[in-house]
Amino acid sequence: MNIAIPESIKVWSQFIHPVLMWVLLAMTIYALYLGLKIRQIRSVEGETKKKLIKDRYNIRHYQIGSILLALITIGAFVAMAVTYLNNGKIFFGSHLIIGLIIVSLVVTSASLSPLMQKGSMWARNVHFAINIGVLGLFSWQAITGVRIIQNIVSKM
Numbered sequence: 001m002n003i004a005i006p007e008s009i010k011v012w013s014q015f016i017h018p019v020l021m022w023v024l025l026a027m028t029i030y031a032l033y034l035g036l037k038i039r040q041i042r043s044v045e046g047e048t049k050k051k052l053i054k055d056r057y058n059i060r061h062y063q064i065g066s067i068l069l070a071l072i073t074i075g076a077f078v079a080m081a082v083t084y085l086n087n088g089k090i091f092f093g094s095h096l097i098i099g100l101i102i103v104s105l106v107v108t109s110a111s112l113s114p115l116m117q118k119g120s121m122w123a124r125n126v127h128f129a130i131n132i133g134v135l136g137l138f139s140w141q142a143i144t145g146v147r148i149i150q151n152i153v154s155k156m
């Protein structure tokens with residue numbers, strides 16, 4: 001397929017995905033912080049508990065979580081499209097495979113939301129465990145991602 005996109009736009013579009021993903025990595029760490037606060041609410045009593053509930057960590061977490069769900073998925077697809085546009089193919093390497101695993105994991109962990117909202121403890125624990133995995137893989141992507149950027153820049 002031959003799409004008539006100016007060369008400079010093609011080349012510079014390669015920076016959209018890395019910049020977006022760094023922002024999302026920071027947001028994922030923030031989501032973890034909010035999630036841990038939700039967990040903390042169950043183990044405290046009295047005034048501390050009232051204050052924690054007033055800070056609406058569950059709502060804030062759900063909002064950040066929803067944004068992450070959407071943008072991590074879009075971000076991965078954008079990367080594949082841009083890679084294809086610049087190289088006429090997609091590279092079947094670890095960054096691609098782990099990227100697709102991350103998307104699958106985030107979708108799965110988000111699908112547990114209705115159960116968690118009904119109070120299911122196993123759903124909360126599975127959600128927590130999956131997302132710790134996501135955070136680990138995401139950090140790994142950041143490292144391999146920077147290597148890919150170095151490659152792209154060295155060819156510019």
Ligand code: HEM
Nearest residue numbers: 031032035036038039058065066069110113116124128131
């Ligand atoms: C990507 C990083 C994420 C991390 C690190 C994370 C982490 C956590 C943690 C630690 C909890 C507390 C579990 C407990 O109550 O014991 C939690 C709860 C929850 N998470 Fe996430 N989560 C993430 C993404 C998401 C996403 C994408 C969604 C949905 C769109 C979501 C929806 C929820 C809901 C509905 C709860 C239950 C809140 C409540 O009990 O009121 N999370 N999360």
Ligand code: HEM
Nearest residue numbers: 014017018021022079080082096099102141142145148149
């Ligand atoms: C800070 C973290 C990350 C950096 C710096 C980064 C960087 C890059 C770069 C430079 C490319 C080449 C194509 C392009 O520039 O558009 C790429 C491709 C790609 N990235 Fe990332 N990335 C990161 C995180 C992620 C994450 C979290 C995912 C999945 C959710 C992901 C999925 C992909 C996919 C599917 C491709 C296309 C296939 C490939 O070229 O291997 N990346 N990434």
